[in-house]
Every structure is written in structure tokens, then in C-alpha cells.
Amino acid sequence: MSAETEKPPILLVDDEPEILASLKGLLRREFTLHTAQSGAEALEILRQHKIHVIMTDQRMPEMTGSELLSHAQTQSADSIRMIFTGYADIKAVIDAVNNGRLYRYITKPWDPDELIETLQQAADEYARRQRRRDLLSDLVEYFDDATESGKQDASLLRARVQNEIELDDATLS
């Protein structure tokens, strides 16, 4: 992943502008940043941009962080989802992690160095999943060619790879 020169696009969501401004200052060098002050605004950004990592506050008026993430799950299934939260919300977040909707959660206040590291890991995870997906679909194409040219095992191998892709999709959503 470190070979990739492009800064991964991430989306930060918090109803407090001070938090967003502060995070921009911290993360601008490593990431391409999008910010939103509400769940609705965040979903709009997800429609317009390919986002690798979403990190949202849990406590927001109208739409909570975990609600936003469950919408994001259908709208941008590939994005890695993270929540940051004050102590009192931890229980809700643990549930969200256990339900498989979350990659990580970060407690507020966070440690700046750890936050950068965690986001980088999330971006790496996104890239890894993409690479795997690309690899698998390349394989499918390859087996299609091979089947056409009469190789016996190719269609069986293709079915196994296809199965793997479907499993991946099921895990993501």
C-alpha cells in the first residue's frame, strides 16, 4: 500500500465544526479529506465521491453515527467504517462492532498519532480488499478464456473463485 502515492480519500463526520477543523489539520498531509457536519451531508458526499474510509462521531442530532454507517453500508459497501465516540456511548459502539458494521472505534479524546496510524491501517485494509477483488475478477476472466480454449479444470476453478467473490460481497454488506 505504501507504494501507492495517492492520498486515500476519507470522509470525516462530526456535528462540531471545531472537531472537523482540528482533524483536517492533523490528517491533511496523509489523506484526501472530505468533511460533513451531519449524516445527510455525509451520505450526499458518499454519492458523489469514492470514499475509502468513513469516520463518524456517534452522537449527532437527527442521525447518529451508527445509523449513518448502516446507510453507508448499502450505499458505499466497500468503504471501511469507523466510529469515534465519547465514553458514554461505548456500549452502542460495541454492539455495532459485534454486528460487523465497524472496522474500528476510536475513543474521544483520541491520541493523534494513534489516530493517524489507525486510519492508515483502515486505508490499507481498503486497498487490500480492492486488490483481492481485482485479483479475483482477473482470475475469473482468465478462467473464462481458459474454458473457451478447452481446459478441463478451468470451469471448476472459476466456480471456486466466483464463490470466493460472493463470500466477500456477503461480508462487506
Place this chain on the structure above:
Amino acid sequence: MHDEVSAERRMKVLVAEDSSVMRMLLIAQLRGWDLDVVSAVDGAEAWELFKEHEFSLVLTDWIMPNVDGLELIRRIRNYTLPHYVYVILLTAKTDTEDLVHAMDAGADDFLVKPCDTQELRVRLREGTRILKLESTLAEQNLAIRDAQAALVQSERLASVGQLAAGMAHEINNPIAFVSNNLAVLRRDVDSLMQIISAYRECRDDLSRVDADAIARIDRLEQEHDLPWIMENTLPMFQSSKDGLKRVRDIVSNLRDFARLDEAVQDKILIGDTIRSTLAILNHVIDEAQVSVVLNDPDKPPIVCRPASLNQVFHNVLTNAIQACQPGDKITINVGQTDESVLVDICDTGAGMDESVLARIFEPFFTTRPIGQGTGLGLALCFGIVRDHGGEISATSQLGEGTTIYIRLPKQPQLAS
């Protein structure tokens, strides 16, 4: 009569009578009923005796030389005692007016001389009954007062804790962005310094091109003391970061004080938690040159949140160690009843006076210098023990040491 009067412990009676015949008669009768009798020949002697001993019953003649019976009664009534004294006035006077006068002075009852034995017996029985009622009432009042004080204390600690935890949540966001901003600023200022250093490296080249500009820059550098800024900015960031870390720790402790329901519940041996806490504190104990003894003969098991109890023992032991001088001793006794596990942690350290002792479980109360103690350690212990359905209390003697008593039910109803 015998049983009724002296059932619990021999009652002490003061007899004041100037007539020797009457006195001997009374003493003989009273001793016959197994009462502990002390006698005086007049009011003055009676008063001296009264102050020396603890009498619960006084039989006094009215007319006596020096201090008469009424004066003796008045003095007794004005004297502060922890218990009530029942006073029977002996008199030859039978006028209603005289009797009202005597009762007003504070007599509880009166007997007309010469006293009939049976009458004296029933009057004494009545006095004993009233004294007994009075002492039961006093005990009950004391118990109610203690219970009320404990309740008020407990409620106050709980509500202060809730308030503090609410506050902690509110200040979480500002702490989050302030500490983040600080990290950003530190990095960005570092960048600026690198850029400035790069400029300064080509200062000589620039001065050949534009001497005026360099002179202006030199003036600015001097005005703002650039070397100082270069040297001190980063340490200042570090110190601010440390300060914020302290704030974050306080917030985190407050969270623990009010929200303990996240820890996992388990059945363990209480001695094991204490031993593991002692292991963590090992280097602190060595450094303080304190000896620690753990007596755990019964090894009672308990259902609890071990992580929380670790914190209780950690905080209590840390306090004990801090109160100790080299050579002092900390003794931990683990005991049990049918329903509870009892842990006493006793140190021979500095101890504390009553005013400090009364406040040790209050949040933010600390005797340590500002910045060294959050004043939350024992408040946290109080919260954890309370949530386990137990009790924590302390006794202390200045210069002699402190003992913390912890009672925990073996099968608590833990709030979830």
C-alpha cells in the same frame, strides 16, 4: 425487685441524708436489693460525690445543711451527662405547694418520710423502668442519627459522582479538539522552523542582493527573540501535552467512578486479586521500604468484577504506601462471614485527623499538592464497592496509622 433493679448491671445509687439513722436504714434497704450504694451526709458532699462517680439514681433529703436537696437537684440538672439521672426527693413536707416546688426544681418523684419499704421498692422500680426506657431511646436515636449520616454521605457521593461524570462527558469534545490541535500545531510549528532554518542558511547570499531586507529581518528576529522561540516552543508544546494528558486522566477516572458496568463479572478468590495488585505495586513497595503482610487463611471466593476490585485494592494500597515511612508495615487481613468477604487494610503510617478522615471518600478531596493527586482514588473505591453492594469505611489515628475496612457480599446483585 432484686431482678428488676439489677438485671443488667448493678445500678449505682447516691443517697444524701443528714440524719444518720435514716441514712443507715436507707443504705441497708438498698443494699438488700443488690444496689451499689454511695452515701453522703449533706448536699455539699453529695455534689462532690456526684461529680466523681456515675450515678443513675439519686435519693436525697430536702432539708440538709450547706447545700439542701433542692439545690443539689438543680445542680444535677444543670450538669451535662450522657445519660439521664432519676432523682427521688425524700421529704417530711406534704403540702401540694411544696411538692410542686420540688418537681419544678427537677425531682422526678418524692417520698414522704419515714419511708415505707414497699413504697420505696415500687418507687425505685418505677425509676429503673424510666431509666431503662430513656437509655433505649437514646441508643435508638444514636443509631438513627448514624444511619442518617451514612445515608446522606452515600447519597452525596453518588450525586457528586453522577454530576462529575456528566461534566466529564461534556468536556470530552473540547478536550478532544484542543489536544488534537496541539498535536497539529506542534507539527506545523516544527515545519515552520525547518523552513526558517532553510531561509537562514541562505542569509549571506540574500544580504548581498538586498542588505535592507536582511537588516529588517535581523531587527525582527531580535525584537521577537527568535533563538528563544526556536529553543522553547517545542518544550512548551510538550508541557501542554502533559497537562492535557492529566485532564484526560481525570475525565477517564470520573468515567470509571460513575460507569462501572462495563467490567466483566467472574467468581474468583479475593486473595488472588490482592496478590496480583501487590505484584503490580511491588517496585513501589520496595522503593518505599515498607513491609506488606497478607493474611488469608480462609481463601474465600467471591462473585465480583475483578478488574474493578483490582482498582479498589490498588488505590487503597497506593494510599497506604504513600502514608508510610521506611520501616512501616501494611497488614492485609482477609476474613469472611456467611454472606460477606471482609478485607481490612491496616498501615502503621502517618494517619490523619478527624477532619481529613471525614472527607476521604469525597471526589476531588486530596491532601496532596495540586497536580499530584486527583482526589478521585478513594471516591472511585467507594463507587466500586457500592456497586458491588458492599461497604467501605476507615478509622485513623494521627501518627499511628490508618485502617480501611471493606465488606463485599459473596453473591452481589451487580447492576448491569
